[in-house]
Amino acid sequence: MRIGFDAKRFFNNASGLGNYSRDLIRILSTFAPQNDYILYTPSTSVERYTDLVNPEQIKTPKGYINQNFPNLWRTKRIVSDLKKDQINIFHGLSGEIPVDLAPAKIKSVVSMHDLIFMRYPNLYHPIDRWIYKKKFAHACRRADKIVAISKQTKNDIVEFFNIPQEKIEIIYQGCHxxxxxxxxxxxxxxxxxxxxxxxxxxxxxxxxxxxxxxxxxxxxxxxxxxxxxxxxxxxxxxxxxxxxxxxxxxxxxxxxxxxxxxxxxxxxxxxxxxxxxxxxxxxxxxxxxxxxxxxxxxxxxxxxxxxxxxxxxxxxxxxxxxxxxxxxxxxxxxxxxxxxxxxxxxxxxxxxxxxxxxxxxxxxxxxxx
Missing domain, CATH: 3.40.50.2000 (Glycogen Phosphorylase B;)
Known part of the structure; x- marks a missing residue:
């Protein structure tokens, strides 16, 4: 299989979602090396993380529009790159997936970490809450499979987004x-x-x-x-x-x-x-x-x-x-x-x-x- 990842956090976050992304791809590369793993990211700002994978695995936006509007590329225009690269499954590692994956016949998985912004809305700015809810709800409704990192997160997805339990699997996070x-x-x-x-x-x-x-x-x-x-x-x-x-x-x-x-x-x-x-x-x-x-x-x-x-x-x-x-x-x-x-x-x-x-x-x- 050829599996593409939303690797923005892999290359740009030193902790949290970055550690999750790096650990998961390390684990898969070690224990399931028969697959091809392609990492899509708008940028690679932390140089030491680029050394963790082969350069040919890293895909960044190409062309004037994609390079100058990386968020647009990551949420929509990336699909044409996934088709060209013959990606079978796209895995959103941080609660997001692009739009229009299904029409492109690309299966999708999304990792959901938490819905703290909905459980404790007072800890977040209203605009941030609106953005998170829009992105996460879209991912949960459109992904072929949701993977929650805990039972607690699974329960929150069911409660707040009204997602059927059978669509959600639980796989815990790895440890460095x-x-x-x-x-x-x-x-x-x-x-x-x-x-x-x-x-x-x-x-x-x-x-x-x-x-x-x-x-x-x-x-x-x-x-x-x-x-x-x-x-x-x-x-x-x-x-x-x-x-x-x-x-x-x-x-x-x-x-x-x-x-x-x-x-x-x-x-x-x-x-x-x-x-x-x-x-x-x-x-x-x-x-x-x-x-x-x-x-x-x-x-x-x-x-x-x-x-x-x-x-x-x-x-x-x-x-x-x-x-x-x-x-x-x-x-x-x-x-x-x-x-x-x-x-x-x-x-x-x-x-x-x-x-x-x-x-x-x-x-x-x-x-x-």
């Missing part, structure tokens, strides 16, 4: 190989020294925004003698964290980091005493999976997708219940046997997200279109 490799004590110490971190700390990873709820973690450790490392792109929400930190004289206990590569991030996960993720809502929550593969105990939210991602060995809390979060942290810090049990059972649970399992599920979806 770096998190699956055991780290040495020397690696951990070297990273902590290079970043100026203490020997022991708690970890939170994700964009520093209101929905991720890192402020609840900061409040929970106010009276616990343990540092916190927060990794992620900053937004205005970080000002709330810094205000609380300054007011309560916690400057020497909370560390903000960004710009780490996957190897550094994977070592950081392995170095943490526990990973804390009290997010309000996610489509899946890949940082939880990264922590499980790293053998790091997980504390996360007790509803939505989080138990689905964290499995039976994680500890679950109400995201705004500071006392409950504090108690969960103290339970892990004070009990080495609990730490070991959570580490071993969490790693065992994570094996369902292994590359070969995911590749087999994707190959089945492509073959049954």
């Amino acid at each position: 190989e770096a998190f699956k490799i055991l780290k040495t004590d020397a690696e951990k110490q070297q990273l902590k020294n290079s970043l100026g971190l203490p020997d022991e700390f708690l970890l939170n990873v994700g964009t520093i925004e209101e929905r991720k709820n890192a402020l609840s973690i900061v409040k929970a450790i106010e009276h616990i003698d343990i540092p916190l490392v927060i990794v992620g792109r900053s937004t205005k929400y970080q000002l709330q964290l810094q205000e609380f930190i300054h007011k309560h004289r916690m400057e020497n206990r909370v560390y903000f980091l960004s710009g780490l590569n996957m190897q550094e991030l994977s070592v950081l996960y392995s170095s943490a005493l526990a990973f804390i993720y009290p997010s309000i809502y996610e489509g899946f929550g890949i940082p939880i999976i990264e922590a499980l593969y790293s053998g790091t105990p997980v504390i996360t939210t007790d509803s939505g997708v989080f138990p689905e991602a964290g499995g039976p060995a994680s500890l679950y809390v109400r995201p705004h219940d500071i006392g409950q979060i504090q108690h969960a942290i103290e339970s892990i810090l004070s009990d080495s046997n609990l730490q070991q049990e959570m580490s071993v059972k969490g790693l065992a649970y994570a094996q369902q997200f292994n590359d070969d399992n995911l590749a087999a599920q994707w190959e089945k979806q492509y073959l049954t279109l």
Whole structure:
């Protein structure tokens, strides 16, 4: 088969949808190499990502109109390129597909990550909500197959877009190989020294925004003698964290980091005493999976997708219940046997997200279109 991908995020997003796209294409290239994988993108702004595939796999817009109006190319005019390249299946990796694929006799699959903008509309600008709804609704209604990254996302698609359940399959997101490799004590110490971190700390990873709820973690450790490392792109929400930190004289206990590569991030996960993720809502929550593969105990939210991602060995809390979060942290810090049990059972649970399992599920979806 010749499978074309909407690879805009593959080449232009450093995290989130970019990681999903890169992991999926890596997995398919490794475990289903009999197919041809063609990546369509308006641009390749991050040079290091172009090295992940062969140059002949990358397709960019050609001609005056397509090059000067890349959004038009991506949503409509790309279909003529797909026909010329004899694409059998087009896979929209980030909730979008072009119009008029069916008349061109090109089958389509769309990966749907979340509908947070509909579940929590107050977190988004009205224009952004309108654009997202229009694009995602079109993709869900027109695609031959929808693949949701979790049961939670599948339920949201059914609820908000009135899509039949049988049209939606669930295939979980993969995890970068770096998190699956055991780290040495020397690696951990070297990273902590290079970043100026203490020997022991708690970890939170994700964009520093209101929905991720890192402020609840900061409040929970106010009276616990343990540092916190927060990794992620900053937004205005970080000002709330810094205000609380300054007011309560916690400057020497909370560390903000960004710009780490996957190897550094994977070592950081392995170095943490526990990973804390009290997010309000996610489509899946890949940082939880990264922590499980790293053998790091997980504390996360007790509803939505989080138990689905964290499995039976994680500890679950109400995201705004500071006392409950504090108690969960103290339970892990004070009990080495609990730490070991959570580490071993969490790693065992994570094996369902292994590359070969995911590749087999994707190959089945492509073959049954």
